[in-house]
Amino acid sequence: MLHTTSLLAEHFSLLAAQPCWQCTANYGSWLSLHFGQPRIVVREPVPNAKALAMRRRRADVQGDFLLWIEMAAWEYSEDDKPLLHSEQPRESLQQAAARLQGQCISGVRLLHARTETIFDFDQGGQLRVWPHGDARADDPLWHLYLPEKILTLQANGHIAHGSLSQELSSFVPNETVSVTLG
Structure with missing residues (x-):
């Protein structure tokens, strides 16, 4: 099994010095941050789907x-001053996404005792992530999708990782981890 620091460094180092783009505040309090080269992904329609949106390309x-x-x-904080959070109205969530736009992840801290992750950004931004009060143990807090791979942190502290086409390996880290990128 990989050491937690090595695993985080291996996955997040690919994002080093790459500004995030198309940052969006999606359904509920979801945030999506894209990195790397853009590409067009086409999902073909599912003709018998119940949802109309799924029946369209x-x-x-x-x-x-x-x-x-x-x-x-x-x-979301800047220069250690909390500014926006996931329980605010939709326009505040969109402001957080806009503030993340163009920033590069400069570090990742996993505080295993609290199942909390802190993503540091190069322009003073910081995104702190933790389980909702009503989270189920297997709820995913965040996913990092790479070409053909995934790294996920669940509310119970389990880290799952591996190939997108196979069953993921999972473990609970027994340490607090800090990885600096760049």
């Missing part, structure tokens, strides 16, 4: 890498 621009904050609470 969809084309999206995606990056080589996607950091997706999913089932988590979060707070």
